[in-house]
Amino acid sequence: MxxxxxxxxxxxxxxxxxxxxxxxxxxxxxxxxxxxxxxxxxxxxxxxxxxxxxxxxxxxxxxxxPDPEALDVEAEPMDLDIYYEDADVLVVNKPRGMVVHPAPGHVSGTLVNGLMAHCKDLSGINGVMRPGIVHRIDKDTSGLLMVAKNDMAHESLVNQLVAKTVTRKYTAVVHGIIQHDTGTIDAPIGRDKKDRQSMTVTKENAKQAVTHFDVIERFKDFTVVECRLETGRTHQIRVHMKYIGYPLAGDPKYGPRKTVDFNGQLLHAGVLGFDHPRTGEYIEFTAPIPADMQAFIDSLRNND
Structure with a gap:
């Protein structure tokens, strides 16, 4: 305690x-x-x-x-989409709808459960609930995650995140037509006083958050953008795009009341790059936009 x-x-x-x-x-x-x-x-x-x-x-x-309750996290065989793996690191493409790690009341069906079945050697720095997990993406966000298979790799990857040298690029579909081809959102993010389950741009108990974006394609009522994270705050892209008036399509928490029915936000972590913890070599991976998200973008293009 x-x-x-x-x-x-x-x-x-x-x-x-x-x-x-x-x-x-x-x-x-x-x-x-x-x-x-x-x-x-x-x-x-x-x-x-x-x-x-x-x-x-x-x-x-x-x-x-009080000390957190010890929960029994079990390995569960899953068909994981592994993009890279060696003795130190693993890169996996998480599907939309999958939670990254267990939590009280949700101890099965997570990425961690699948990772535990896939490999026995995961770093222990984050404890039994989050073995190997260096960073997260939201349940309804798809895309690439780096996983540490030992403590040396974990410390190296975390230090790279702190130093802002990790490449993390996301594709998002947002409401509205963004006029600028590129932009940077530098606005601190903290817990929303009115809703403890949400984050917001605020100066109280907030942390610096920086998101860069480039417009990929414009449609009648939507814009496809690529967002590059400089920092990695909870719900950062979702909060920042709402803050500048272009909330993510399908987002049940930060989107407009009448958004598209997509069972979650149209957001995909498509590019991930970092220095290998052991060799120091920069490696980068790209995961294509999921089929359902691509189909939605194609429908916008066809309807224009």
Whole structure:
């Protein structure tokens, strides 16, 4: 069990304890904080209080974070689309609709379950729930992911992500007609205060996020773009394109109320490049747009 100590500043006074903590620590949900309060894991100035306690400037809050429940993650044989594999790294093309790693309430059918059946040697840096996983893409986003098969490779790939030297290019279909042929969106992303399950462009508890885009093709009501990630924040492309007024087609969370029926956003991680952790050689892979996404683009072209 880990302990976190937080002091309340003058600007944060009179906010509910559960809201204050979930805003201060974006990784903590408000429901999670409320449960910790009920379990007696949170004290304010040495005393237990209720979740609706209004914090005051100078309050000292102690949070005992319980250890995560150990979940039994089992290997499941799957027909994985492996693009590259050696003793250190593996590159896999994840289909749309597949979750990358297990989570409470969703411990089977994920990419990790399939990877565990495919190879026994995955890095352990991210623990039993995310073995080998260096970066993620959303459930309904398809495309290429790099997987570390040992801790040396994992550290190297993570360092490359931090240094922004990994090539990650996505193809997306967005609502509206983008007039500029190219652009850069430099806007910080953090947890949405109004919806804890969503991210948004904000200055509060946010991290720098940069997305570059190039227009590939314009249609009557849509634009196909290639987005290149400089940073890798949760839902980054989906949030950034909505922010500039061109939300992704089919996106149930960030798209317009009346979007296309595609069972998820039209977004594909098609290009992935990095320096090999052992040899230092730059390697790059390209996965074609999935058939259903290509069919949608073709229909736009035919209808124009």
């Amino acid at each position: 880990n302990q976190v100590n937080i002091a309340v500043s003058e600007e944060q006074t009179s906010e509910r304890l559960d809201k204050f903590l979930s805003t201060t620590e974006p990784e903590w949900s408000r429901t999670q904080v409320q449960q910790w309060v009920k379990d007696g894991l949170i004290e304010v100035n040495g005393k237990q209080v209720k979740a609706n306690y209004k914090v005051q400037a100078g309050d000292q809050i102690k949070v005992e974070i």
